[in-house]
Amino acid sequence: MMPETKMVRISDDALARALGADELAAAFASKGHEVQRVSSWGMQWLEPLVEIDGQGWGPAAVEDVDDILQDGASEIAIGAIEQHPFIARQQRLTFSRAGKTRPLSLDDYEATGGWSGLKRARQVGPEQILAEVTQSGLRGRGGAGFPAGIKWQTVARTAAEQKYIVCNADEGDSGTFADRMLMEGDPFLLIEGMAIAGEAVGADKGYIYIRSEYPDAIAKMERAIALSAGLVAPFELEVRVGAGAYVCGEETSLLESLEGKRGEVRAKPPLPAIEGLFGWPTVVNNVLTLAAVPHVMAEGGASAYEQLGLARSKGTMPIQLAGNIKHGGLYETAFGLTLGELVNDIGGGTESGRPVKAVQVGGPLGAYIHPDDFGIRFDYEEYTAADALIGHGGITVFDDSADMGAMARFAMEFCAAESCGKCTPCRIGAVRGVEVIDRILAGGRPADHVERIDVMHNAPRHGRSQEQEIALLTDLCETMKFGSLCALGGFTPFPVMSALKHWPEDFTGKAAAEAEVTE
Amino acid sequence: MSTKEHKIGEIVAEHHRREGPLLPILHAVQAEFGCVDAESEALIAKGLNLSRADVHGVVSFYHDFHDKPELRPVVQVCRAEACKARGVEQIIDQAATAAGERVKIETVYCLGLCSSGPAARVGDRLHARLDGPKLSQIIENA
Numbered sequence: 001m002m003p004e005t006k007m008v009r010i011s012d013d014a015l016a017r018a019l020g021a022d023e024l025a026a027a028f029a030s031k032g033h034e035v036q037r038v039s040s041w042g043m044q045w046l047e048p049l050v051e052i053d054g055q056g057w058g059p060a061a062v063e064d065v066d067d068i069l070q071d072g073a074s075e076i077a078i079g080a081i082e083q084h085p086f087i088a089r090q091q092r093l094t095f096s097r098a099g100k101t102r103p104l105s106l107d108d109y110e111a112t113g114g115w116s117g118l119k120r121a122r123q124v125g126p127e128q129i130l131a132e133v134t135q136s137g138l139r140g141r142g143g144a145g146f147p148a149g150i151k152w153q154t155v156a157r158t159a160a161e162q163k164y165i166v167c168n169a170d171e172g173d174s175g176t177f178a179d180r181m182l183m184e185g186d187p188f189l190l191i192e193g194m195a196i197a198g199e200a201v202g203a204d205k206g207y208i209y210i211r212s213e214y215p216d217a218i219a220k221m222e223r224a225i226a227l228s229a230g231l232v233a234p235f236e237l238e239v240r241v242g243a244g245a246y247v248c249g250e251e252t253s254l255l256e257s258l259e260g261k262r263g264e265v266r267a268k269p270p271l272p273a274i275e276g277l278f279g280w281p282t283v284v285n286n287v288l289t290l291a292a293v294p295h296v297m298a299e300g301g302a303s304a305y306e307q308l309g310l311a312r313s314k315g316t317m318p319i320q321l322a323g324n325i326k327h328g329g330l331y332e333t334a335f336g337l338t339l340g341e342l343v344n345d346i347g348g349g350t351e352s353g354r355p356v357k358a359v360q361v362g363g364p365l366g367a368y369i370h371p372d373d374f375g376i377r378f379d380y381e382e383y384t385a386a387d388a389l390i391g392h393g394g395i396t397v398f399d400d401s402a403d404m405g406a407m408a409r410f411a412m413e414f415c416a417a418e419s420c421g422k423c424t425p426c427r428i429g430a431v432r433g434v435e436v437i438d439r440i441l442a443g444g445r446p447a448d449h450v451e452r453i454d455v456m457h458n459a460p461r462h463g464r465s466q467e468q469e470i471a472l473l474t475d476l477c478e479t480m481k482f483g484s485l486c487a488l489g490g491f492t493p494f495p496v497m498s499a500l501k502h503w504p505e506d507f508t509g510k511a512a513a514e515a516e517v518t519e
Numbered sequence: 520m521s522t523k524e525h526k527i528g529e530i531v532a533e534h535h536r537r538e539g540p541l542l543p544i545l546h547a548v549q550a551e552f553g554c555v556d557a558e559s560e561a562l563i564a565k566g567l568n569l570s571r572a573d574v575h576g577v578v579s580f581y582h583d584f585h586d587k588p589e590l591r592p593v594v595q596v597c598r599a600e601a602c603k604a605r606g607v608e609q610i611i612d613q614a615a616t617a618a619g620e621r622v623k624i625e626t627v628y629c630l631g632l633c634s635s636g637p638a639a640r641v642g643d644r645l646h647a648r649l650d651g652p653k654l655s656q657i658i659e660n661a
Contacts, residue, residue: 328634
């Protein structure tokens, strides 16, 4: 008797592929089974995840293929995927297709409600789209959290011959990968969202600016645009590839880059909504913002979206659990969960099994949060009030082996490497920041050669103590925070100052220990 | 007309009708020649009616464009926060030893595999959940 041919589903997400999903798929295919490459469920610690008839096995390797096929009673069996607590507890809107559809299948997309938001948007017309997107309370998911509806209204009300929709897919923050997963897993959803935005504001051209570090996402988006061109016409879309500059994730810098210039930040005003790409009114939104729009535009979608979340943070946020975490991956849920729930209950604590020392929320410019403050709820305003930010929803966990002095230094180093150079607090402040932190770590500095010159009557001759260096760093951070043009220089003080505040011993301890040894 | 001049002429002609054609052109030139050198900058500037300074300013701004071709195989290793939290700094010296003079190790900030670092990229092939021996193996195979 011929063995039964099984339908095996394996993700073709870049992370699954980096962990051997292609080889695994080939192994199943070589045994005569049908393999479907689908999007990722987002349970990244289980990738590559194998799904047969709704049951899952992960992380699977080629050696596990026979076990999985024979009786399924393998150590890596996780049971029914949809009932897995990590999945079952989520409220997935933007990622509702994750794990379930083939990313580039128009049939799958349509069968799961695809294009219905766009169809309805075209029926109800621009005014109604603007009203519903505003009503939904959807805010920019890139980090700034500006209400999408208000931005769209500004573009719609500005009279111009040409307008643009620009999707910011320059997801450079460490600890974030939701944009990548969305573009690789559900590219038509982003296209639909952009077409709706075009309909709302009267733009017929859209650009998706994707960072060059995401080759899979670039290829998938280009294929998806070609496949769906007829469906979104007359709206036209084009992918543009970044060139390794982190700062191009800032919207005005991104526009400069799209225009073919150095990615230098522009002063605002004028807002891009009034004078954006090539001087024309432009909607610049993050991938996740635009991808949330088709759900908002579904019948009753706006009020359903508004019901979720808390206070002024409405709807759901695709949260990314990263770093030293046991259950890392994508967790989409309504706003309002505490950080403790996210890290300990959902994330399962650290992967190393050691205690959590610090959690950085919001990427390289986000504050390091101490476990004592784990009660903070996922909400734009609550984070702002705590001198922290949600950013793009990335959560990076560190165990107790982390050296927070080194992490603070890295924040400044990163800012220095990625500064566009336009404003002084960022360009020079970051370099000085690295130097000051080095001196703090060294326990201060002796008098320098200028201070020692006889004629320098008023100069201190005792060098600078560690406390003085710390005061200097605090002052520098204030200058960067209030004097920088954009969030790169303006927010770098968050990780630096939060590390200094919560873990001062990581700054002063090493020098003190060395001093003790010398004594 | 040199082959380079001819090829760059073709690349410029292919893209110059696009809005903001410079970055796509630079990517194409970098892919073709492995770098955007001074000669290429001059040819692109001429083709787009820009000054050489304008083009050089853009080339030098972005980390992806180089003025000399890299003849060694390149392994990009992510050393951003999430990979640091997962121990990339503890294996980087080992990687440097494995690379020696033969392979270039390039630091990148984030490959988007942040729950499963340390991560590396060789060409368009990504690798995740690395440890010292796995990373050294990738470097040796590069």
